[in-house]
Amino acid sequence: MERGYHHGDLRRALIEAGIELLDDGGVEAAGLRAAARKAGVSHAAPSRHFRDVAAFVAAIAAACFEQLAESMASARMTSSDSVSGFRATGLAYVSFALDHPNRFRVLSHPLVSNKASFPELRDASERTFGVLRQAIIDAQAEGTVRSDDPATVALAAWSMAHGLAILLVDQQLQGKGYAADPQQLTDNILEHLYEGLRPHG
Amino acid sequence: MERGYHHGDLRRALIEAGIELLDDGGVEAAGLRAAARKAGVSHAAPSRHFRDVAAFVAAIAAACFEQLAESMASARMTSSDSVSGFRATGLAYVSFALDHPNRFRVLSHPLVSNKASFPELRDASERTFGVLRQAIIDAQAEGTVRSDDPATVALAAWSMAHGLAILLVDQQLQGKGYAADPQQLTDNILEHLYEGLRPHG
DNA sequence: GGGCCAATGTTGCCAGCGTCTACACTACTC
DNA sequence: GAGTAGTGTAGACGCTGGCAACATTGGCCC
Numbered sequence: 001m002e003r004g005y006h007h008g009d010l011r012r013a014l015i016e017a018g019i020e021l022l023d024d025g026g027v028e029a030a031g032l033r034a035a036a037r038k039a040g041v042s043h044a045a046p047s048r049h050f051r052d053v054a055a056f057v058a059a060i061a062a063a064c065f066e067q068l069a070e071s072m073a074s075a076r077m078t079s080s081d082s083v084s085g086f087r088a089t090g091l092a093y094v095s096f097a098l099d100h101p102n103r104f105r106v107l108s109h110p111l112v113s114n115k116a117s118f119p120e121l122r123d124a125s126e127r128t129f130g131v132l133r134q135a136i137i138d139a140q141a142e143g144t145v146r147s148d149d150p151a152t153v154a155l156a157a158w159s160m161a162h163g164l165a166i167l168l169v170d171q172q173l174q175g176k177g178y179a180a181d182p183q184q185l186t187d188n189i190l191e192h193l194y195e196g197l198r199p200h201g
Numbered sequence: 202m203e204r205g206y207h208h209g210d211l212r213r214a215l216i217e218a219g220i221e222l223l224d225d226g227g228v229e230a231a232g233l234r235a236a237a238r239k240a241g242v243s244h245a246a247p248s249r250h251f252r253d254v255a256a257f258v259a260a261i262a263a264a265c266f267e268q269l270a271e272s273m274a275s276a277r278m279t280s281s282d283s284v285s286g287f288r289a290t291g292l293a294y295v296s297f298a299l300d301h302p303n304r305f306r307v308l309s310h311p312l313v314s315n316k317a318s319f320p321e322l323r324d325a326s327e328r329t330f331g332v333l334r335q336a337i338i339d340a341q342a343e344g345t346v347r348s349d350d351p352a353t354v355a356l357a358a359w360s361m362a363h364g365l366a367i368l369l370v371d372q373q374l375q376g377k378g379y380a381a382d383p384q385q386l387t388d389n390i391l392e393h394l395y396e397g398l399r400p401h402g
Numbered sequence: 403g404g405g406c407c408a409a410t411g412t413t414g415c416c417a418g419c420g421t422c423t424a425c426a427c428t429a430c431t432c
Numbered sequence: 433g434a435g436t437a438g439t440g441t442a443g444a445c446g447c448t449g450g451c452a453a454c455a456t457t458g459g460c461c462c
Contacts, residue, residue, distance in 0.1 A: 006410060006457060026311055033448065042412045044450085049410090053449065105311045110227055113306065113371045125373065148393070151378060155368070156361065156393050163360020170314045172326065177352060192349070192357050196397015207428060207439055234419065243441045245421085250439095254420065405462085412455070419448070426441070432434090 003040075011049040011059075013039040018060045022102045027109055032056055054111050058118035064103040065124035068096050072131045082139040087190055089135045090161045094186045097165035104169060132158055146199045153197060160193045204241075212250040212260075214240040219261045223303050228310055233257055255312050259319035265304040266325035269297050273332045283340040288391055290336045291362045295387045298366035305370060333359055347400045354398060361394045 007013065017038035021030040032046045032053055039045075050056040075092035079085035097104035106112075107125075115122040133154040139145040145153065167173050168182050179185040208214065218239035222231040233247045233254055240246075251257040276293035280286035298305035307313075308326075316323040334355040340346040346354065368374050369383055380386040 004457080010410080028312070031448065032450090043448095044413080045411050047450075102311075105314065108309075108367060108371070110303075110306045110310065111229070115371060115373055122373075152389065152393065155365065155374075155379075156390060159362075159364020159368075159390075160357065160360045162367070163363045164356065166309060166363070167356070167360075170309070170316060172316055172323075173356075174317075178356075188353065189357060189360075192353060193397065196394065205428080211439080232419065233421090244419095245442080246440050248421075403462105406460085408457100408459090410455100410457075413453085414451105415453100416451080417449095420446095422443105422445080424442085424444105426439100428439075429437090431436085 007039070007041060007045075010039060010041060010045060013041075014046055014049060014056070015059050015063055018056060019063065019103070022060060022106060023100065024102075026102050027057060027106050027111070030057065030060060030106075055118070057106065057109060058112040058121045061106045061109065061112050062118070062121040062124040064100075064106055065121070065128050067100075067103070068093070068107070069124070069128040069131050071096050072128065076131065076135050081144075082135070082142040083144045083194075086135045086139045086145065086157075087187075087194070089132055090157060090190050090193075091183070091186055093132075093158075093161040094165045094168065094182070097169050098182055101169045104165065129154065129158065143199060145194075145197050156197070157193060160189065164189050208240070208242060208246075211240060211242060211246060214242075215247055215250060215257070216260050216264055219257060220264065220304070223261060223307060224301065225303075227303050228258060228307050228312070231258065231261060231307075256319065258307065258310060259313040259322045262307045262310065262313050263319070263322040263325040265301075265307055266322070266329050268301075268304070269294070269308070270325070270329040270332050272297050273329065277332065277336050282345075283336070283343040284345045284395075287336045287340045287346065287358075288388075288395070290333055291358060291391050292384070292387055294333075294359075294362045295366045295369065295383070298370050299383055302370045305366065330355065330359065344400060346395075346398050357398070358394060361390065365390050 014035045017035040018030045021034055021038065032050065033043045035056070036043050036046050046056065050059065072089050072092040075088040076085045079088045112118060112121060115125060133150055136145060136150050136153050136157065140147050140150060140153075164186060168185075173185070179188060215236045218236040219231045222235055222239065233251070234244045236257070237244050237247050247257065251260065273290050273293040276289040277286045280289045313319060313322060316326060334351055337346060337354050337358065338351050341348050341351060341354075365387060369386075374386075380389060
């Protein structure tokens with residue numbers, strides 16, 4: 001891991017360091033200086049790669065979106081039919097949130113909520129959304145989901161998964177009589193949504 | 202606005218100052234020192250009322266939850282029947298997010314996501330959720346919403362409204378072929394949800 | 403090969419923040 | 433009226449993000 005004056009791929013190294021810091025300290029811990037320390041570089045070096053801390057967090061969030069999209073896409077791919085693919089996509093979304101709560105939270109952090117300022121983040125976010133939309137389009141093609149405007153159906157499905165994930169991650173469903181097993185609960189809720197999306201409603 | 206050595210009601214003053222700072226600078230701007238300045242008090246005074254900055258933000262968030270609950274409750278009250286009351290509650294949720302984006306964002310800010318640490322915030326959050334649940338229970342009593350477990354239906358409805366609100370606030374639906382008017386879009390989406398909740402589905 | 407230049411990393415500085423400690427003032431109780 | 437708990441103040445510390453000046457390097461052109 002020897003390096004000369006120049007790092008070689010500092011930008012990537014900083015993002016990886018940032019994700020580690022994020023994982024075990026939240027977004028507050030993923031600062032420019034902390035990441036620089038972790039990458040073994042001076043405190044001002046990150047400024048060559050990120051305009052400010054918001055840009056840094058945006059890059060981290062974009063990377064996390066890619067991971068999420070990847071996980072959703074592979075869940076969909078390994079499903080046998082379009083319906084289970086649709087469900088698997090939603091389950092993957094919620095599972096990602098439970099497995100990596102801080103990565104999930106950074107996706108909608110106020111610091112980077114203005115996606116217009118961060119094209120890379122906006123693109124990553126739309127790619128993720130696109131996985132879900134594609135799952136819906138497929139299900140519609142097979143006639144297992146009603147043929148409303150796919151964008152609207154995707155919005156409904158995304159909202160459901162997202163809302164559930166937030167409540168689970170923030171532990172707001174504890175002791176309220178919901179299913180103890182998140183997997184089970186997620187399945188129940190998605191079933192509920194699917195009910196409303198079934199053809200000829 | 203003369204005051205002696207003691208302020209009289211500093212805690213409330215700080216929260217009000219915090220909300221103003223929040224409105225026009227986001228959570229990052231709503232710091233302890235900034236609020237102290239705004240309240241005309243020394244930088245360390247807030248520590249007498251808030252253990253740390255997270256507790257301060259939690260108090261602000263609790264106040265915002267109360268405002269949201271109030272707005273939802275009054276929207277429900279001024280509706281003629283249970284169905285329109287249900288819809289009005291959801292609309293009020295989304296409208297609050299659009300009218301006060303930063304107040305909406307603070308409700309789910311990572312800094313206060315662990316509601317267990319902030320009982321006041323958890324209570325306020327549950328009161329808000331309770332307004333929606335009550336609207337659903339009423340609609341079920343009138344037979345306009347299927348009689349599934351109200352908590353589950355509420356979770357579905359909340360998720361939908363929340364997901365939509367987030368996407369609108371973060372302007373992620375721009376130029377994607379959705380209805381330009383948020384009000385209209387919200388109504389469409391809620392209609393979609395209501396479709397799935399109609400009795401004997 | 404040699405020289406120039408843009409990119410990248412370093413050092414040092416500043417203001418602002420949250421937090422802690424010691425101190426000052428006040429209000430309430432006995 | 434004295435004492436004490438509650439509240440506000442003053443100052444310090446270490447951290448942060450951000451800026452400017454300087455150092456080092458690699459690539460490009462001649």
